[in-house]
Amino acid sequence: MDITLQGEVVRIQGDEFWHMTRVLRLGVNDRVELFDGAGGLVEGSITKVDKGGTDVELLEDARLIAPQGIQWHVFAAFGTLKGGRADWLIEKCTELGACSVTPLLTERCHTIAENRADRLVLCWLQLNNVSQSKLAFLASAEAPPLLRVLPKSSNEQNGLLIIGPEGDFTEEEVHALKSAGAAPVGLGPCRLRVETATISLLSALMLWSDANHQETQQCS
Template identity: 60%
Template sequence: MTKVLRLSVNDRVELFNGMGGLIEGCIERIDRTGLDFTALEDLKVILPQSTQWHVFAAFGTLKGGRADWLVEKCTELGAGSVTPLLTERSPSISENRVDRLQRVILAAAKQCQRLHEMTLNAPTKIGTVLPIVAQSKLSFLAVAEATPLISALTSSRKESNGLIIIGPEGDFTEKEVKMMTDAGATAVGLGPHRLRVETATMAVLATLMLWSDSQESPDL
């Protein structure tokens, strides 16, 4: 706060704990070891958004910081959780990378002032996801040449929870697509171009977050 944002004594700040807790106060004293904060009001607890989109993306084999970017932007856009999806073409993700991604989420939550920290789930195989898909009323599976996402949304009713499922760089196998659509996922297309995993994830998540917001807004 003092080194990057250049805040000083008596400046008002808000602190949050990543679980909806929010408290307002001011900086009382600054020294080389840190600062003293004085609370000016009682702790408030803010409820999470009513609509939660949960991302299942096969990004275990992404290189060059692309997995970090995917998780960071999911945090900023408001995803409820991200789960590394293990597929035939993306079979693993290292434990070291999972630890790093958790740090990325924390930093992104601070940067975008997100009161509820996004959850990073343990890597999960498709077979484990199928019952979750079957129980979800809205599950969108990104598949090349499928019905455009916007067209699918015109016939979809708003639900409080939904799933976004994105395949690996080599895409899902036909068997995997059939397994998930048989479980209840809706295959959706994202235009004529082949997108990277992180690009497809952002395209679907951003669209669904805006759609969810529009569904909650009152008619003018």
């Protein structure tokens, strides 16, 4: 969505329309904020609601919103999750503020079903992605607890989360990721499914980075 100029009318359809009208129960003259997917934010007023969508008149020019805290990029081996679990995981990662969510191929990933392959863009995590990030955390059952590994503070703008398949990474994969700079972290004594481990790690890191951001603002 390209939203830039005051006075323009933006048509909202699909899931956003459903959420606005059925969940939030917004109607004509209600104020909303729209994002353009590229850091732009603009305030608007609902002018029309019909069966097909909602019209929103922009009340101002779009303004850029600076990212707050660390932008987390999630790499998780969930390409084979069934029954809507992959879609649910992407939705929850988005709600928690993940900058990107990428299904990860590993040696122990099963064959991807054809009806999933055309919806998910899977990748091998390139080791240079890890080596270029000073904050890269690798979920591992045998690793020290996450809270013991986290630095007290960080000025980094980006970080990586890496979660393997339910059969875990192979020893070779763990060695390669650690050699590239990923820090293994434990998520407690329980054996977690892929989506549970992903949400647990992302939630903890979002809270940690938000606390760092608040402390930085207070000191500045």
